[in-house]
Amino acid sequence: MKLFSTAEVANILNLPDSRIRSFVRAGFLAPARNKTKTLRFTFQDLLFLKTAKSLLASRVPVKRILRILSSLKRQLPDEQHLSSLKIYADGRRVVVWDGKARWQPDSGQFLFNFDARSVMRTVKLPAPKPIKANFTAQHWFNLATELEATSTEEAKRAYVRALELDPKMSDAHLNLGKLYHDTGMLKQGETHYRAAVEYGPRDPAPCFNLGVLLEDLKRPREAAHCYKEAVERDPTFADAHYNLGLVLESLGEKKEAFTHLRTARKLYLGK
Structure with a gap:
């Protein structure tokens, strides 16, 4: 072989x-x-x-x-x-x-x-319900999460409406940042990820996502800082340890990189 x-x-x-x-x-x-x-x-x-x-x-x-x-x-x-x-x-x-x-x-x-198209020809769909003018930020957020599966642009607009009503809704900033990130609009994605980091001080996900985006922007030192904050918020966040290890390795910080990669391995294997 x-x-x-x-x-x-x-x-x-x-x-x-x-x-x-x-x-x-x-x-x-x-x-x-x-x-x-x-x-x-x-x-x-x-x-x-x-x-x-x-x-x-x-x-x-x-x-x-x-x-x-x-x-x-x-x-x-x-x-x-x-x-x-x-x-x-x-x-x-x-x-x-x-x-x-x-x-x-x-x-x-x-x-x-x-x-x-064949389904549309054979099934008569009910008329869409009009959106209520008194939608709350949470209503817009829930609508946006549903729209993500069918229309990224409509989902973005719904998250924007949610943030107009509640500018400190960290989950809306996080999800909107991810949509911008996934569609290559990195500057807008960074803005919303940073807002999610600020308004969701206990959530490691915004730090992690911001780290990934900063790697995409070729800013590894800043990415490492974000991954470190993610594992500080959640020491069991295996993917954050793993990404941090890779970034530190690329920066020549071998010893600390090995520590985080070893931690990630233990977490992945449930040890």
Whole structure:
């Protein structure tokens, strides 16, 4: 059986050696080691890492990726491999396609394709209810969360209306920031993430999301500060420890990076 070195995997997947080693430390996989203790990866390890890289690029949390891939191992027949599947992020869902069916591996729920136009022709839908003029900020927030699945722009407008009524609603700032972030409007996303950090002083999520955005803006020192604040707010936040470890490693702070990556691994494995 062909085995691959870390350098070969890095070349094949276009990943830095340090990121591959961090995947191993975080518990993504457990490659074999030769007599000199050098990591040796199988073809299945490569597929595993390729899938993890793709999902991370879609901002799927590390802990959820581990859970998804673990679920897939249980769901697939022994003779079926990851190479036969397409795994991708669809909005906030992770979907698996095997050529015949689509399903969400973390829930096991199958997804079906419907022709929306044919449904509209055969089903008479009730007229939409007019929006009440006396909607509260919470009403607008709830509406926005529902609209996210069908119209990002309408969801944004609903969050804006919520914030007009309650400028300190941290969850609205957080969700609106995420919508801006996901659509590439990073400056607007940063503004709302920072407001969520301020108005939700106990919530680690705004700090974490702001850290991810600052990494996208190539501002790693600021990102590290945000991840540190996230783990201060919640020491069990595994993804924050993991991202902090990676950023610190890229900044040359190896010792502190190892500490956070080790903590993330323990949290992922439930130790």
